[in-house]
Amino acid sequence: MLNDAAEYFGALRDTLLLAEWQVYIIGWDIHSKTRLVGPSGRAADGLPIELGAFLSELLKVKPMLRINILIWDFAALYAVEREWHSADKFTVESDDRIQFCMDASLPLGSSEHQKIVVIDHVVAFVGGLDLTIRRWDTSEHLAAHPLRHDPDGKAYPPFHDVQCMVEGEAAAALGEIATARWATAGRASKGCETVECERWPASVLAGARQVQTGIARTELRTASQGGIDEVARLFEASIGSASRFIYIENQFISATKIAEALAQRMVDVPSLHVLIVTPKAHLSWLESRAMQGGRGGFIGPFVTAGVAGRLRILYPSVHDHGLSAAVMVHSKVMIVDDRFLRIGSANLNNRSMGADTECDLAFEATTVEHRNFISSLRRRLIGHFCGVTEVELAGHEDDLLGFVDFHAQNGAGRALLPIDCERTPAGAVTGIIQPIADPKQPLDLERAARRMWNGRTLLAVCGTVVALAGLALAWRMTSLSDYTDIGYVASFISQHSHSAWAPLLAVMVFVLGGLIVFPVIVIVAATAVALGPWMGAISATAGVLASALVLFLIGRFLGHRRLQSLLGARALRVQDRITGKGVVAVAMIRMVPVAPFSLVNMLAGASQLRLSDFLLGTVLGMAPGIVTMAAFGAQIADFAKNSSWSTAVPLGLIVLLWIAICLAVQFIVTWWSGRRT
Incomplete structure (x- = not known):
């Protein structure tokens, strides 16, 4: 488990240096100026720091290597946030060994949201992190960091995310998913035979071995195959098995169906407690209206069920050197009773359950070592938000929520603070935006248009347009112009x-x-x-x-x-x-x-x-x-x-x-x- 982008980018860089045959990069976004470096902010391998230049130089020392990059063909709504002409910036001087595909195979309103990197079908990375700008941060999450700025030099707030690194059968299976995604986008690729060579870099310590692993996906229905809803079903199944403690990190919490399942399980199992870590607020107007606005609906089932006292929905805050900042939580992590771990791209919103493509890895503990690994991971994540050690947290397992509350109330520089769900956006605009931005299934816009633009609607709209246009023209081109x-x-x-x-x-x-x-x-x-x-x-x-x-x-x-x-x-x-x-x-x-x-x-x-x-x-x-x-x-x-x-x-x-x-x-x-x- 790689906590935050500095760890992930450093591990990915070291792994790419071992690649020989084929690399798949599947994501929601990518940027050629991404600084692919670890916590030190430097690279000791002699290759460029920025991703685009690094991949180009990597090809020069790897004569057989081919790189396939597949990114969502983003809606115009995100054009301001994306890099223009990314394909040209990655493929220039690559002799066609870097293939860049903007995936337009999904219905309008759906997105390619998986974040997968597969190297020679031997090692793979899955999680919430895209290889793009404004993601790099260390686990210290300083209120201000000299290396935390975009290519224009603009600083951005602390940013938290989690990525998982696997090898063996799990990596090979993820390679099959990446290959299928590439083919669905209409691109052909040369096959990559499984190799026996070592691709796991010495710089990355393995957290656990021989762990029973599953892959949960959301895939959309097509003319040739049905949809896949493993993401939603695994959420429901894992919640239904919980008995003691559920820890969740997620960027969005707006799926009321998940909230209802959690609340019902808490009713059925009085010993169950839930801690959810999420952002204090979202940066864009669209996200605040569509996702942040859904928090009120998410908290409702817990209040109705009378179990809100055993639930915490918190955001991480840091205060150091006289500066304060809320940490942007972008991760998608779930831990159930320290025996089940889930890391991936799926949010707790409606669209991740059926409207976008998603990919999560799930691990089930079958040994004491596995359970110790998962419990250590949970304490590490909570501890790095609160500025305390795993050992200190281990001494408060009997009342973990109480400890987190007490820690925050004592004015700690790093703490998890309550989300004010009553201050989430509401109103007519939110009511219109939310069903479109956070749909439970792909938007059938052609069908919606047929329903909306019936004869009666067309007559009313055309009549209004003609009347307004006629009035405007009358003031200019008829005898009425004399009166102006x-x-x-x-x-x-x-x-x-x-x-x-x-x-x-x-x-x-x-x-x-x-x-x-x-x-x-x-x-x-x-x-x-x-x-x-x-x-x-x-x-x-x-x-x-x-x-x-x-x-x-x-x-x-x-x-x-x-x-x-x-x-x-x-x-x-x-x-x-x-x-x-x-x-x-x-x-x-x-x-x-x-x-x-x-x-x-x-x-x-x-x-x-x-x-x-x-x-x-x-x-x-x-x-x-x-x-x-x-x-x-x-x-x-x-x-x-x-x-x-x-x-x-x-x-x-x-x-x-x-x-x-x-x-x-x-x-x-x-x-x-x-x-x-």
């Missing part, structure tokens, strides 16, 4: 400019204009021309806020799902730029519009955006335009009535001033947002 003239609107408001009700009339024009998708910038300019700089600015500001508020409330009434079903993908794109970013997002979208004023208001209302953030962002974003037009309303009106060079030049200068004001406001808003964060 600044002079016309200004003259309408000017008729009552001497009345005390003039500002109220202007506000009503803004509200009505918003309801009929009238260009708001025309009303702002017309109000400034008709009422003068001071009253025009005040009235325009009040009108913009009133119109925005009315449409915001309409959007809030319609709700996220109903509005999105009417407006489609464009609504989602605009809303993604608003939700969760508060004042800054609203201000920016006002200054650089990506959608009509009215549409933005309705989408903001349908989102989870706070009303106070929306109104403040609207004022900040619209202020440059309102101020500029209020100050130079006469020049704008003059140009509208008499277009010439003499009027165009002053107007051009006004536009430049407007841009300068926008940039200044953007700087102020961004600075303020940084201080607020």
